[in-house]
Structures are given as C-alpha cells and as structure tokens.
Amino acid sequence: MFNPIEIPFGATMLFNVVDLKEGVTVEDVEILLGEMCNVVKNNYGDDNGGFIGGQVYRNAGFISEEGSVGSDDSHKNKRVKQNMGDIVIVTYWKSFEQHEKSHADKLFKEKFSQLAAYCDDTYEVGYEMLWQGVPEEH
Template sequence: MFEPIQIPFGCVMLFNVVDLKPGVKMEDVELVLGEMCNVVKNTYGDDKGGFIGGQVFKYSGFVSKEGSVGAAPDDEDKSMKQGDLVIVTYWKSFDQHEKSHADKVFKEKFSELAAFCDDTYEVGYEMLWQGVPE
C-alpha cells in the first residue's frame, strides 16, 4: 500500500483536483477515499485495465515562489484554485482510464467521495520526460 511505484515511460497521468465542502475534514473522507483507491488498484490494475499506480496528496498551504513565473500567489491568495486533495493516477492509456471510470464499480465508489465535495475535476497529461539522479 505504501510501496514506491515505478512509472513506465509513455504512460498517461491523470490529475484529479478534489475540493471538499466547507467543514469536511480529511478524516471524514479517508475511508471512502481508501476504498475508492483500492477498487481502482484491484479492479483495473492489469494489462486489460491499464492502471499502473497512483498517489493521493493533501494541499498543505505552501506555494513555491522560486518555481513560479510572474506573480506567485501568496499563501493567503484564494484566487488560485488548488483543491484540498489531488489524486494522481498513471495509466497505460487514456482510453483505459475512461473505460474504468465509466464502470459501475468505480462510479459507485466515486459518488461516495463526491458527496463530500463541492467540486472535482480531472485533467490528463502525456509523459514527455522522466529521470532520476545518476
């Protein structure tokens, strides 16, 4: 569950921003989120399903002024929509991702998480480069 993941070159990455409703805390969604991630891992994690691996991050409030171009928002600036959580998943193809997320099993678990949310959106990226220190 907490093992490192290896991401093969040529995969796609989906970045799902999750904005929780006011008053909802991480503790409120931990079980639902864990169950949803487990369904993805165990149901779609093969060559046919295309799931490679994933990660969940919570927003911690820090903003990199060194990694920003132009006017970097400060920690108090709420005009930048960052979400409370992000779910990052890696797939062999975008089509496999879409097929899994259209599946009844996934939709049931995702709808449980969505009940705690004001908004979620998911954007996809194709890998262009990866590397490790030599």
C-alpha cells in the same frame, strides 16, 4: 499499499483535484478515498484495465515563490490557493482510454459518487509524459 511505484515512460497521468465542501475535512473522507483507490488498484490493474499506480496528496498550503512566475504577483498566491483543492489524486495509466473505461464502470462510479457527495467540485486533467529521470549515481 505504501510501496514505491515505477512509472514506465509513455504513461498517461491523470491529476484529479478534489475540493471538499466547507466543514468537511480530509479525515472525514479518508476511508472513502482508501476504498475508492482499492477499487481501482484491485480491479483495473491488469493489461486490460491499464492502471499502473497512483498517489493521493493532501494540500499542505505552501506555495513555492521560487518555482512560480507570472505577471500578477500580487494576486498569485490568492489565485493559486483558490484553485488548489484540498486533495489531489494522481493516477498513472497505460492509456487515457483505459482510464475512461475504468471510471465509467459501475464499481468505480459507486465509490466515486460517495466521495463526490462531500465535494464542492472535482476535476481531472490528463497529461502525456514528455520526460522522466532520476539522479545519476556517482
């Protein structure tokens, strides 16, 4: 469950931002998140399903001044914090089409709709891998 994952070059990454309703905490949805992730891992992880691996992150609230640029620095932190969400779910797939097929499946939709009931908003953006690397050993 907490093993490292290896992402093959060319994988598709989906970045799902989850904005919880006011008064709802990450702890309130932890079990639902775990159940939803297990549905994906256990049902869509073969060649036909296309799921490679995933990660769930809690918003820690810090923003890198060194890694952030823009013309409107006075509002940058406020704007970023408003768009960060409370949780992000990062998943890796062999293809975007396989991701969409899995998420249209009744089994997944049931779990996701339970999580969505606690959310003001969720949105998922797909990315195609351009580069990956690890430090060279010396």
